[in-house]
């Protein structure tokens with residue numbers, strides 16, 4: 001009876017010599033046999049994977065078609081109705097990020113004065129999508145239709161421009177948030193860079209080309225120490241990936257202006273707050289925690305200096321956005337060809353009076369009639385900048401921009417909205 005291979009090899013090698021020639025031959029034969037079997041198995045597995053992948057992509061494209069939330073006669077009718085202009089000299093505006101904080105307010109303001117507005121939003125879950133759905137219902141009550149889709153979807157954007165000859169695009173769809181960029185960096189590239197380029201590609205090919213106003217950010221000033229921040233100050237020291245993608249957006253839009261004659265206005269928003277705001281922002285999370293009796297973390301800068309922001313109330317930002325749309329020059333190109341130089345502008349939209357974060361908390365305490373449990377920690381290296389302060393002379397001169405709401409007044413309006421929307425017990429476990 002032949003010995004099993006294992007019996008020929010001792011567990012401790014080198015203890016006894018084996019017949020190498022004999023075993024080598026057997027080995028070669030066995031290896032060859034097992035290699036060809038493995039080869040057949042590999043072929044089989046490759047075929048199996050390929051058929052699975054093609055089946056999967058068939059399912060995907062099929063379900064994309066079946067579940068596509070856009071297209072069809074009824075959908076086009078909704079888009080056209082929403083885009084209808086109801087005042088002499090009015091505009092038809094595609095508002096991206098319309099279910100977002102600033103998008104909702106700008107859409108309402110435009111619709112109220114008789115402009116046509118069509119919204120676009122992907123309703124992602126960066127923060128509670130139910131708040132975005134509630135904003136959508138609010139807009140629907142005012143006759144504004146929001147298309148559910150992503151700015152990276154070129155087919156959808158092209159379709160929208162086929163249905164409506166938009167005169168303007170208010171581009172507010174973005175991945176916001178300074179600190180979240182460390183958790184999910186690719187979402188910033190996806191929305192703020194790839195999405196922007198997709199939108200610009202469609203706009204440049206549209207005939208007529210729309211004028212574009214879009215949201216940049218005060219964060220582009222990064223580590224700039226010259227105050228107040230002016231548009232001509234350096235913006236090459238971003239402190240976060242969020243800031244870097246907004247800065248990249250400014251360069252990208254400049255290129256499209258230069259090559260294709262798109263009229264472009266970039267707005268550097270300074271920490272916008274107010275009713276229907278973003279639940280990830282400090283004033284919002286602080287309000288919730290104070291009401292729930294939970295501690296809040298207040299970051300403090302180097303040498304125990306308080307952080308400060310040029311908090312800007314939403315109504316002032318809306319005035320700046322609408323003023324930018326009203327003063328935007330026409331794009332000069334058509335069908336992807338430049339016919340002459342077009343307007344390119346960048347404006348700060350701030351409040352011009354920075355307030356420290358502890359003062360923000362004190363104002364909230366006053367309006368909520370509750371004390372915060374403050375936990376003060378040194379600012380972690382998470383992309384934050386120590387302070388922001390806008391110089392708004394340019395916007396004042398060119399847009400007639402003049403902020404009128406101070407932080408006391410603005411937060412009072414926010415707290416009133418918050419309590420009406422969520423109630424005092426938001427998120428609290430009631431026994």
Ligand SMILES: O=C(O)[C@H]1O[C@H](OP(=O)(O)OP(=O)(O)OC[C@H]2O[C@@H](n3ccc(=O)[nH]c3=O)[C@H](O)[C@@H]2O)[C@H](O)[C@@H](O)[C@H]1O
Nearest residue numbers: 176177178217218219269270271281282297298299307384
């Ligand atoms: O102007 C902008 O371009 C940006 O504004 C906003 O960013 P920020 O100014 O960082 O606002 P926000 O997060 O409310 O923090 C406010 C302050 O509270 C401090 N902060 C924050 C959280 C916390 O737990 N504790 C704390 O002290 C924090 O250190 C900071 O000092 C937008 O989110 C951003 O999308 C972008 O638009």
